[in-house]
Amino acid sequence: xxxxxxxxxxxxxxxxxxxxxxxxxxxxxxxxxxxxxxxxxxxxxxxxxxxxxxxxxxxxxxxxxxxxxxxxxxxxxxxxxxxxxxxxxxxxxxxxxxxxxxxxxxxxxxxxxx
Numbered sequence: 566x567x568x569x570x571x572x573x574x575x576x577x578x579x580x581x582x583x584x585x586x587x588x589x590x591x592x593x594x595x596x597x598x599x600x601x602x603x604x605x606x607x608x609x610x611x612x613x614x615x616x617x618x619x620x621x622x623x624x625x626x627x628x629x630x631x632x633x634x635x636x637x638x639x640x641x642x643x644x645x646x647x648x649x650x651x652x653x654x655x656x657x658x659x660x661x662x663x664x665x666x667x668x669x670x671x672x673x674x675x676x677x678x679x
Contacts (some may be wrong), residue, residue, distance in 0.1 A: 582648040582649060585632070600648070602623040608636040608668060612661035619655045624648035631670065640670040 575593030579586075589610040592639035594674030596618055598604070606629060609616065622629065628647050631638035638656075646652070653673045 581595065581619055583627075588618040588620070590658075593618075593651075595619050595621065597621045598623070600627045603628045603630065605630040605632050606656065607632040607634075608666050609656075609658055611659050612666040614658055614661045617655060617657040619653060622652045623650075624652065625650070629654065631668075635664045636666040636668060637673050638668045638670050640672070646672060 568613070576595045576597055577589070577592045578597045580599045581601040582598050582604055583600060585605045585607055587600075587607050587610045588596060591611065594617065598620055600622060600626045604627065608621075609618070626647065626649065628650075631640075655671045656672075658666060659669055660665075
């Protein structure tokens, strides 16, 4: 049995982020990002099916877009979110086929859709 406080997760922290970013599950399953402008998620540095990253994003009126060049991102309605306040976006790698990764994206936060 584990006592409360015995479980810890690595949290990658990035501040003043804008532009293109890649996620790296090896650096931790949680990525805390403070935005200074719009960001575009290009997928994982090293895609591996079954891995995921949860982004906790602190933002005021910035957009998160998902690059579709070598990846496909499936969300609830396919629209890129505009972030307000503190948002949580979970990115799960479903298929790691070379140059055609598939990600499932879910979101909880201050806007109505992804």
